Amino acid sequence: MVSDEDVTDNENTVDQDARHAAKMARKKAARDRIMAEKTGDKGLIIVHTGAGKGKSSSAFGMVLRCVAHGLPCAVVQFIKGAWDTGERRLLTGHFGELCQFYAMGEGFTWETQDRARDIAAARAGWDKAKQLIADERLRMVVLDEINIALRYDYLDVAEVIDFLRRAKPPLTHVVLTGRNAKQELIDTADLVTEMTLIKHPFRSGIKAQAGVEF
Known part of the structure; x- marks a missing residue:
């Protein structure tokens, strides 16, 4: 025998499901209207910064998306060039x-302890990066840890921004990673993500x- 309480519970469930369906239908209609307005393609300047882990990992995830779609791309590593990384093994x-x-760096600045050498490595990396960014066949170029080179003024941020504005092909995405991204670069970028450190096992x-x- 079905009790009155069971009937009420069933009615409440049906009512909740109907309200949820109506709410989701309104959200979908609103979302569809927004998406219908987004019709353009543009090569983005993307910055991954912040003290938290995941800046390079996110950039390499985007590289793998490009690879999965058959889109040519490139990576220039400015600091971690001496590391034998999983990303490098997989991609190469x-x-x-x-x-x-292209692994152009020679290690973190506290490892080399040679400013002139670090500047030379950063300049070589930037020269290679410019060649790659200007190549219209590439859909994405990742400049891994370039923000560190910019932070220590191994590279001139104004020069980097000017090149991106002037020479980057319209559909090429450029991803710049590393802590302490300079404000000028953040202001120039189309997409900026800051990784926040909450916990890290190193500590x-x-x-x-x-x-x-x-």
Whole structure:
């Protein structure tokens, strides 16, 4: 026997489902109107910055999307060139025909302890980056950790911004990663994401690990 309470519960459930469906229908209609207005394509200047982990990881995720769509792309590493990273192994070992990879850095600044050498490496990386960015065949160019080179004034941020504005092809995306992105670059970018540090295992004595950090 079905009790009055069961009937009421069923009616309430049906009412809630109907209200939810109506709410989602309104949201979908509003979303469809917004999406219908977005019709243009544009090569974006994208900045990943902040103290939290995931800046380079996010950029490499975008590179893999390009590869999956058969879109040619390139990576220039400004700092971590000395590292044997998983991204580098994967892209050069399996997708070299779609993704060019240039490891131009020689390690973090506290490892080299040679400002002139760091500046020379940064300039070489930027010269390669300019060649790649100007190549209209490439859909995306990632400048990994370039923000560190800009922070220490190894590169002139005004020069970088001027080149991006003047020479970047209309449909080429350029992704610039690294902590402490300069405000001028943030103001120029189309998309800026700041990774916020909440917890990190390094603070608990856990070293960088393959598959997580590199």
